[in-house]
Amino acid sequence: MLQRHDAMTKRSLKWRYKEYKSTKLEGNGTATGEASRSDNAADGQSLPRLSWKEACLRCKELELDCYACVGQACIACQSAGGEDEYYRHGCLRGDLLDIISSRIPDMPGLGSDEWLFPTASGAFFEIRMKYPDDERRRIRDLDEFVATEDTIATRIQAITTFIQQFRNINNRWTNCYELTTVKIIEACVSIQQMMLEESRQSWSPLGDRNTIIATSLRALALAHEIFELDGNLPWRMKDVFHQSSFRSKKLECDAPTITISRVKKVPKRFDSKERKLPALVREMHRVTQKMLLRPQAKDLPTILCVLCIMKLVQNCLEPMNDFFDAFCAKEFKTAWFSYCLVFHEMARDYHPLVYHWDKSNYEELAGEDSMPVTYFKSFRTIWVEDDFAEGCGHMLFHRGLENFIMGDIID
Incomplete structure (x- = not known):
């Protein structure tokens, strides 16, 4: 039962994050991660998709694809606003246990x-x-x-x-x-x-x-x-x-x-x-x-x-x-x-x-x-x-x- 609940938790987290992004879009017209990636691709600056191990903590928790260049915050972290709880912790990538x-x-x-x-x-x-x-x-x-x-x-x-x-x-x-x-x-x-x-x-x-x-x-x-x-x-x-x-x-x-x-x-x-x-x-x-x-x-x-x-x-x-x-x-x-x-x-x-x-x-x-x-x-x-x-x-x-x-x- 709890394992089913855990799967629901992941879906809930992902849904809440998407809802937050859509609400933010309605308020100030900020581009989503997908739109940002399209713009980058149009400029000839397409960002690589990181592997699961290299992905940032936010993208892992919310089961999102993580797109980023070395030394830069990923698209999802860039599009997050100051109200986002993850935003305060930055774009942390890599194996936390090792770090x-x-x-x-x-x-x-x-x-x-x-x-x-x-x-x-x-x-x-x-x-x-x-x-x-x-x-x-x-x-x-x-x-x-x-x-x-x-x-x-x-x-x-x-x-x-x-x-x-x-x-x-x-x-x-x-x-x-x-x-x-x-x-x-x-x-x-x-x-x-x-x-x-x-x-x-x-x-x-x-x-x-x-x-x-x-x-x-x-x-x-x-x-x-x-x-x-x-x-x-x-x-x-x-x-x-x-x-x-x-x-x-x-x-x-x-x-x-x-x-x-x-x-x-x-x-x-x-x-x-x-x-x-x-x-x-x-x-x-x-x-x-x-x-x-x-x-x-x-x-x-x-x-x-x-x-x-x-x-x-x-x-x-x-x-x-x-x-x-x-x-x-x-x-x-x-x-x-x-x-x-x-x-x-x-x-x-x-x-x-x-x-x-x-x-x-x-x-x-x-x-x-x-x-x-x-x-x-x-x-x-x-x-x-x-x-x-x-x-x-x-x-x-x-x-x-x-x-x-x-x-x-x-x-």
Whole structure:
């Protein structure tokens, strides 16, 4: 049923875009994409049709042919007006997974108390972050909980122990989030834990769909290290990452104590470290895309959890723009916006982040599986109790969701 609904969603998106273009034509006589292509052809400047992989995000989502030259916006993006939600995100072409993960630099050791931060020039700074109470403050990475014997039971136990660290997250991260955000993270942890318990009872293998919340939380923990670095550095200190003469600096903060040292090459103890953060961010986006393109009724609460955590990861990574010129948050924002658009079109009759939620629609869709309905109820409780149903229930979905995640009712 949901797959049929997803096909209807694509048709609806395409119809809405065509309706928007025809309305715009009636208002100001702007040429359509087809007319523009005809004019270009008449001038001897016919634009090539891009392959699916090379097409821009708008044309992919709306199932349009994408015509463009290298370095220029495609016809569909050029013909879109300022009212178009896609227009604000530009004409983004290529494989989003490759773009997003390749823009996040290698940071060997990230997740421990010593890690490397790169500069645009290729040099590295060794970052040492020591908390007064390390066991209470630092999120221990999942690697530290992996048992010697690799079984379904030990994997579930390791993931469960890892995600429990995110409960009462403000106790670890010094009131980093608004109360609503803390509740959302708690809900995501509880949902992931219930999914793991269900896998334990059924002895089903741990696939990417039923562990993606834990993967997203792991990415958040690593990204928070960068957020901590940015938050504790004096503004002028950020210039040191561009100074070749800089050698070492120790900062005494309330928590943590940060020592920054310049290194000429990667020390041997970091040689074997994997690209954890880029790999986790890529996996987070990959699985989200898969769940949206091949939707299942039970996955809707999981997708909502990932969208919430993904926005928090994005906010943690944005300070990298101050340090590392190659990183750009635009692609991350564009992907998140796209996922929100597709999710809302696919689940508008089922998800709880609306002014009035009729849970019977989702109960009918979920059938005998009552757990996903329970997951959605936890989000609905936060949405209503914290007054977001009144404050954001009539907003565009992605705007209301962003306000909800950040605990900010006022847009």
